[in-house]
Amino acid sequence: MALKQENGVVPALQMSKLTGGYSQRRPVLHGVSITANPGEMVGLIGLNGAGKSTAIKHILGLMAPQSGEVRISGVTLEENRDKYRSSTAYVPEQPSLFPNLTVKEHLQWTAMSYNLDKNSAIARMDELAVTFRMTEALNALPGTLSKGMKQKVMLMNALLVSPPLLIIDEPFLGLDPLAIRGLLNALEEVRAKGSAILLSSHILPALERQANRLVVLHRGNIIAGGTPREVKAQAGCTNPESTLDDAFEALVIAAEGGNLGG
Numbered sequence: 001m002a003l004k005q006e007n008g009v010v011p012a013l014q015m016s017k018l019t020g021g022y023s024q025r026r027p028v029l030h031g032v033s034i035t036a037n038p039g040e041m042v043g044l045i046g047l048n049g050a051g052k053s054t055a056i057k058h059i060l061g062l063m064a065p066q067s068g069e070v071r072i073s074g075v076t077l078e079e080n081r082d083k084y085r086s087s088t089a090y091v092p093e094q095p096s097l098f099p100n101l102t103v104k105e106h107l108q109w110t111a112m113s114y115n116l117d118k119n120s121a122i123a124r125m126d127e128l129a130v131t132f133r134m135t136e137a138l139n140a141l142p143g144t145l146s147k148g149m150k151q152k153v154m155l156m157n158a159l160l161v162s163p164p165l166l167i168i169d170e171p172f173l174g175l176d177p178l179a180i181r182g183l184l185n186a187l188e189e190v191r192a193k194g195s196a197i198l199l200s201s202h203i204l205p206a207l208e209r210q211a212n213r214l215v216v217l218h219r220g221n222i223i224a225g226g227t228p229r230e231v232k233a234q235a236g237c238t239n240p241e242s243t244l245d246d247a248f249e250a251l252v253i254a255a256e257g258g259n260l261g262g
């Protein structure tokens with residue numbers, strides 16, 4: 001069964017009232033709902049320990065909810081495991097690559113695993129190599145790459161697939177300024193082609209510029225959500241000069257009852 005919204009669009013991601021975590025007695029997430037529609041970038045923000053990675057683990061089907069559910073492209077993992085899994089690509093914060101495969105072989109492996117058309121995959125690989133200035137590194141093994149270059153390989157693999165839902169955990173750390181710009185352009189491109197992107201990051205100015213909607217998590221609860229402008233309004237930041245950083249701080253202070261003691 002595919003869940004449809006009123007306008008007939010099936011959300012790429014629909015997490016509904018999800019409660020879950022690492023122990024039954026003390027759930028990390030409390031009734032969290034997150035929707036990402038095709039062509040939409042949703043920014044997931046929150047302090048360290050707010051529950052962002054835990055939410056992502058639930059979306060990836062690595063953890064089972066205590067209540068609520070996650071649908072990807074309209075199906076739960078139980079309903080259609082293949083569709084659920086093939087509709088998602090995930091880029092973790094820490095790159096994990098096969099030590100004996102070159103950059104190009106990683107991309108070829110991904111293209112094969114996702115059954116991508118060979119010719120368009122080759123063209124896309126070349127484009128991505130240019131975007132991330134990795135053309136000269138295509139034949140390199142991961143052991144010879146810098147941290148940022150490894151991260152680029154992970155991103156290139158996910159962007160090669162451009163599935164309905166792209167989940168990216170803190171992509172900006174370790175990338176040089178040109179790579180950040182290249183990544184944002186590449187994300188904009190896949191978004192425009194209809195993929196939904198869930199991007200978890202502490203780099204709020206990038207999300208403020210790029211995300212269509214934001215979800216602010218605090219202690220496993222959603223304390224604000226909507227467009228960057230709406231989130232600022234919810235935080236009471238009415239000054240046009242206010243940034244998302246200002247709004248985030250105000251929201252967290254309010255959620256902590258005015259005290260950010262730690």
Ligand SMILES: Nc1ncnc2c1ncn2[C@@H]1O[C@H](COP(=O)(O)OP(=O)(O)OP(=O)(O)O)[C@@H](O)[C@H]1O
Nearest residue numbers: 021022023028046047048049050051052053054055
């Ligand atoms: N494997 C685990 N077992 C038990 N508790 C965990 C585990 N991983 C995380 N937690 C707890 O779950 C809560 C949420 O952690 P989570 O990693 O989801 O936060 P986060 O928002 O991703 O933080 P960060 O910004 O630091 O990555 C924290 O209280 C954390 O201690």
